[in-house]
Amino acid sequence: MFDRTYVGLDVHAQNVVACALDTATGEIVRDKMACDPVAVTAWLERFDPEHLQVVYEAGPTGFGLARHLRLHGIDCVVAAPSKLLRAPGDRVKTDKRDAMGLARILSLGQITQVRVPTLGQEGLRDLSRARMAAAKDLAHCRQRINSLLLRHGLHYPEKSRWTSPHLAWLGRQRFDSTATASTLESYLEQQVLLMQHLKRLEAEITEQAKNSEYAQVINALMCFRGIDITTAYGLAVEIGDWTRFTGSSIGAYLGLVPSEHSSGASRAQGPITKAGNTYARRLLVEAAWQHDRPFRRPGTRLLRQLQLVDSATRIRALEGNRRLHRAWERFNARDKLRTKANTAIARELAGWCWSVAAPLQQAVQDKAWPVPEGAAMNAA
Numbered sequence: 001m002f003d004r005t006y007v008g009l010d011v012h013a014q015n016v017v018a019c020a021l022d023t024a025t026g027e028i029v030r031d032k033m034a035c036d037p038v039a040v041t042a043w044l045e046r047f048d049p050e051h052l053q054v055v056y057e058a059g060p061t062g063f064g065l066a067r068h069l070r071l072h073g074i075d076c077v078v079a080a081p082s083k084l085l086r087a088p089g090d091r092v093k094t095d096k097r098d099a100m101g102l103a104r105i106l107s108l109g110q111i112t113q114v115r116v117p118t119l120g121q122e123g124l125r126d127l128s129r130a131r132m133a134a135a136k137d138l139a140h141c142r143q144r145i146n147s148l149l150l151r152h153g154l155h156y157p158e159k160s161r162w163t164s165p166h167l168a169w170l171g172r173q174r175f176d177s178t179a180t181a182s183t184l185e186s187y188l189e190q191q192v193l194l195m196q197h198l199k200r201l202e203a204e205i206t207e208q209a210k211n212s213e214y215a216q217v218i219n220a221l222m223c224f225r226g227i228d229i230t231t232a233y234g235l236a237v238e239i240g241d242w243t244r245f246t247g248s249s250i251g252a253y254l255g256l257v258p259s260e261h262s263s264g265a266s267r268a269q270g271p272i273t274k275a276g277n278t279y280a281r282r283l284l285v286e287a288a289w290q291h292d293r294p295f296r297r298p299g300t301r302l303l304r305q306l307q308l309v310d311s312a313t314r315i316r317a318l319e320g321n322r323r324l325h326r327a328w329e330r331f332n333a334r335d336k337l338r339t340k341a342n343t344a345i346a347r348e349l350a351g352w353c354w355s356v357a358a359p360l361q362q363a364v365q366d367k368a369w370p371v372p373e374g375a376a377m378n379a380a
Contacts (some may be wrong), residue, residue: 005047008102009040009056010095016040019099020047023107024111026333035061037068049073055106057081058114064275066116078104082275083112115240124212125237131201131230132279138194145187149173152180183354188375202230209233216243216364218307220356223317224349225324231283235353238280242357243365250354254281256347284353288346291324292332313356320352 003024010017013035020029033039044054054069054076069076085105105111113212117125142162149155154173156166170188175181206229209218214236221232242250255275261268274281298306298318306314324345331341 004051004053004107006103006107007047007052008099008104008106009054009065011035011056011059011061012095013061017095017099018043019096019103021100021103021107028100030099032095037065040065041069041072041074044069044074045145049075053077053264055079055101055102055111057084063116063122067119070116077106077111078114078116080112080114085110099352110150116246117240120213121237121240124208124214124233127201127205127208128230128234128237129138129279131198131205132234134194134198134201138191138198141187141191141194141304145170145184145191148180148184171174187374205230205233216309216360217357218315219305220313220360221353222305223302223309223313223351223356224287225293225295225302225321226287226349227353228304231287234283236357238277238283239357241361242354243362245354245358247351247354250350251347253277254284254347254350256284256343256350261289284346284350285342288324288349291321291345291349292328292342293325295321295325309356312359316352316356320349321323324352 005020005022007020009016015034016035016039018029018031018033018040022028031043033043044052052074054074056065056076056078057076058081059060066076066078079102081104084101086101149170152175154168158166160166167188170184173184182274205268209215209229209232212218214233217236218229218232221227221235222229227235239250239253243255252273253276255273257273257280258272261270298321306317309317327345327348328341331344
């Protein structure tokens with residue numbers, strides 16, 4: 001530990017500021033170079049690769065540099081920015097100081113690493129986020145249509161929206177102003193285009209889910225109520241490796257646990273932390289609402305889905321669906337605020353999802369890394 005060189009990289013779109021700290025001699029080497037993985041690798045090769053460790057913060061530049069350095073035998077980790085140690089009184093921030101701070105924290109072993117996905121895994125995640133962006137754009141477009149109609153005193157009398165009758169009703173609306181009519185026509189055209197775009201993305205997600213490395217995990221997650229193909233796909237690709245967590249820590253990773261500020265004899269808890277992956281947390285919160293409905297037996301879709309998983313996953317999923325609904329009943333009996341109750345259900349749902357996803361991934365990892373015969377004999 002004390003004979004290593006620790007390098008902190010402050011990575012930007014155009015350049016990289018590097019600071020190397022030799023813990024044996026105390027020597028500090030600084031440099032600035034273009035943000036090119038080849039140039040960064042060439043600069044790091046001056047050090048002994050067996051006693052070298054590199055770190056940079058996760059950010060908009062992605063994981064390409066980390067993958068390139070690891071491919072060339074350089075130990076590189078990506079740090080979680082929210083977990084870095086910073087002095088409260090430090091009011092000076094420069095690229096050189098940031099790089100030096102990263103190197104020092106790395107030498108102390110206080111870096112919280114971010115999982116570096118492969119190119120294929122990152123592509124699957126990009127597809128899920130593209131679908132999320134398309135759904136958000138469609139929702140905004142529909143909100144603009146509703147706002148336009150409301151300003152002109154028009155209100156659709158039925159509860160169901162964006163169905164064939166509702167779209168036909170929208171097409172029959174007439175205005176005295178040609179400008180207003182053109183605006184509504186433009187919004188309706190945009191709504192149709194965005195809807196088609198969203199359907200294409202969802203079809204691509206369905207196709208990718210069948211052949212991806214997360215296929216078993218996706219099938220297992222879909223055994224819970226409220227989790228369809230797009231939700232299961234999003235959870236699988238966003239969380240990635242479920243074996244990193246436990247049933248209790250998965251909620252903290254997703255920011256679904258209460259914040260706390262306790263000191264001495266006083267203990268105060270506040271709203272959820274909202275840390276970690278925002279998209280995955282949103283998917284769980286949306287799925288948790290479905291467990292408020294009574295659950296007596298699986299429906300048609302759920303029955304078909306249960307046939308695609310093993311018996312252990314099937315038992316866990318049915319047990320989870322029943323327990324989550326019972327939890328909703330307890331909250332309703334106590335007149336708990338529904339948004340708070342749903343957040344608690346989402347936190348518990350995250351644990352149930354982990355209970356079916358982690359064993360599947362652990363089994364795959366055990367097959368990929370077989371135990372040597374000698375080790376097996378010693379263990380026996």
